[in-house]
Every structure is written in structure tokens, then in C-alpha cells.
Amino acid sequence: MKLILLSIITGAVVGFVFAMFKLPIPAPPALPGIMGIVGIYLGFQLYGWVAATFLK
Template identity: 80%
Template sequence: MKIILLSLITGAVVGFVFALFKLPIPAPPALPGIMGIIGIYLGYQFYLWIAANILK
């Protein structure tokens, strides 16, 4: 939980600094960006499952 909270705080600080200097946000649009992150996570978990169950 500590890592999640630190990640959220770091992201908020970076977003604030980018807005302060009037720079474009360093992230993709909200929903597509979130779906991309979820896809990466699911692909990683799928590989771990295949490695544990099929590639023994």
C-alpha cells in the first residue's frame, strides 16, 4: 500500500509541475492510457501463468 501511495503522490507532483510550466501532460488520454496499463499488467500475468502451468 505504501508503494501505491508514493506512486500516486509522485504522479500528482509531476502533473502539478508540468501544469505549472504550462507543458503538455506526460500521459496518454485518460481511458486509453488506463486500458493500456491494464493490458500490460494482464499480459505480464498471463505470461507468468503460462510459465508456471505450461512451460514447466
């Protein structure tokens, strides 16, 4: 939980600084960005399953 809270605070600070200097937000569009993160997580989990099942 502490790691999640620190991540949110860090993201908020970075977003604030970018807005203060009128820079574009350093993130992809909301839904495609989230889906990319989900895809990376699923690929990581899939590798763990494949390695445990077939590469014993």
C-alpha cells in the first residue's frame, strides 16, 4: 500500500510540474496507456506460467 501511495504522490507532483511549465503531459492517452500496462503485466504472467509448465 505504501508503494502505491508513493507512486500516486510522485505522479501528482510530476503532473503538477508539467502543468506549471505548460508542457504536454508525459503520458500516453488514458485508455491506450492503461491497456499497454495491462498487456505488459499479462505477458509477464504468461511467461511465468509457460516457464513453470514447459521449462521445468
